Amino acid sequence: MDKNHEARRAILHNIQQEFNAPLAAxxxxxxxxxxxxxxxxxxxxxxxxxxxxxxxxxxxxxxxxTRLELEEWQPAIHTC
Structure with a gap:
């Protein structure tokens, strides 16, 4: 398993854990x-x-x- 795949699995596992706590509560x-x-x-x-x-x-x-991953997010540009 390559490092990119391992990192994605770890992120998904962490996301699952983050959602489980408030849902259980x-x-x-x-x-x-x-x-x-x-x-x-x-x-x-x-x-x-x-x-x-x-x-x-x-x-x-x-x-x-998700938007960052898909490169759909653009930062707000403020002009002075």
Whole structure:
């Protein structure tokens, strides 16, 4: 296996791990929110928002990485 292929496999493995953590947390929070007291639900909802924001950030980073890989991304040019 060449180094390029190994690097891609490592990146994909790391991406999978990065997505698994917030997805698992969201699953656990959803299960807990149905059985906790109403006054505790706000805390769990805040945690759900945090984990979903984390996933959205990961997705945004993957989209940017894909665009960079496909050479579709262009930096913003600012003129003074």
């Amino acid at each position: 969201i699953g656990q929070l959803v299960e807990r929110i149905t059985v906790v007291q109403e006054d505790q639900q706000a805390t769990l909802l805040a945690q759900l928002r945090q984990e979903s924001s984390r996933l959205m950030g990961l997705t945004d980073n993957l989209q940017l990485l």
